[in-house]
Amino acid sequence: xxxxGLKSPSQSSHSLPRRTTSACQIAxxxxxxxxxxxxxxxxLLASGSDPNPPDNDQKTALIWAATIASDKIVRELLxxxxxxxxKEPALEQAANEGQFSVAEMLHENIKDHVRQASxxxxxxxxxxxxxxxxxxxxxxxxxxxxxxxxxxRTALMVAVENRNWQLVTALLRLNPKTxxxxxxxxxxxMIATISGHVEVVK
Numbered sequence: 001x002x003x004x005g006l007k008s009p010s011q012s013s014h015s016l017p018r019r020t021t022s023a024c025q026i027a028x029x030x031x032x033x034x035x036x037x038x039x040x041x042x043x044l045l046a047s048g049s050d051p052n053p054p055d056n057d058q059k060t061a062l063i064w065a066a067t068i069a070s071d072k073i074v075r076e077l078l079x080x081x082x083x084x085x086x087k088e089p090a091l092e093q094a095a096n097e098g099q100f101s102v103a104e105m106l107h108e109n110i111k112d113h114v115r116q117a118s119x120x121x122x123x124x125x126x127x128x129x130x131x132x133x134x135x136x137x138x139x140x141x142x143x144x145x146x147x148x149x150x151x152x153r154t155a156l157m158v159a160v161e162n163r164n165w166q167l168v169t170a171l172l173r174l175n176p177k178t179x180x181x182x183x184x185x186x187x188x189x190m191i192a193t194i195s196g197h198v199e200v201v202k
Contacts (some may be wrong), residue, residue, distance in 0.1 A: 025049040033061035038072045041065075051080050066090040066106065069099035074106065084110045145174040152182040160191045 029049045030042035041061070042155065051061045062081060065073040074090075081087060086107050094103035148154055156176050159167040178188050 026053045027055070030055050030059070030061045030064060033070070033073050033077070033137055034064040034068065034071045036065075036068050036073065038070070038076065041073050041076050045076060047081060051077050052083075060086065060090070062086065062090040063093050066094035066099060066102050067097055069097070069103065071102060074102055078105075078109050086142050088116060090191065108189050116136070117148060145171060145176040148180070148182075152180075154180055154188070157182055157186075157188050157191055160197070163195055163197070165197070 017161070020186055024050065025044060025047075029041065029044045029051060032044065054060045054063075057069075062074065062077045065077060078087075087110055091103055091106040091110070094100070094106060149158070155163075155177060156168065156171045157180075159171055176188075181187055182191075
């Protein structure tokens with residue numbers, strides 16, 4: 001029997017071009033996330049849409065989902081996003097918007113523990129600036145209040161450096177360890193002394 005030259009799908013699949021996400025799919029996914037349309041987000045992800053590219057404002061589908069506090073869409077998107085760097089802007093956006101449950105979810109999904117610790121101060125700041133959030137976050141952040149950023153600073157150290165006394169008061173409710181030192185061997189008490197407000201942390 002003559003060879004027709006045709007190959008079965010199993011024979012030729014390796015030579016087919018890899019499917020890429022079109023600009024229309026990217027735009028549709030971002031729009032669906034911004035609108036809180038969980039069903040459309042699910043369908044687009046299932047069809048292979050890439051959630052990583054941003055829109056013209058440099059906002060990804062994950063950032064939009066964090067902005068509107070859509071827990072369901074954030075959960076849909078996170079398994080498709082590997083890079084921690086792609087999660088941090090969404091975490092910051094959620095924290096800025098006061099969407100603390102989403103921010104917590106994003107924070108827990110940062111896999112690099114060093115990177116995770118480095119964003120704790122900013123995350124704590126946003127949460128603790130909301131007085132009505134104290135009952136929900138105090139226990140959760142007792143341990144995190146002592147984590148450090150890339151300069152070995154705790155959230156309290158950074159708050160004192162920035163003279164954000166409202167935030168300092170909030171962080172002190174967590175009973176943080178005040179004897180920890182940063183990369184310059186400074187404790188929070190030393191930083192407060194330099195700023196002339198040592199009484200705040202005594």
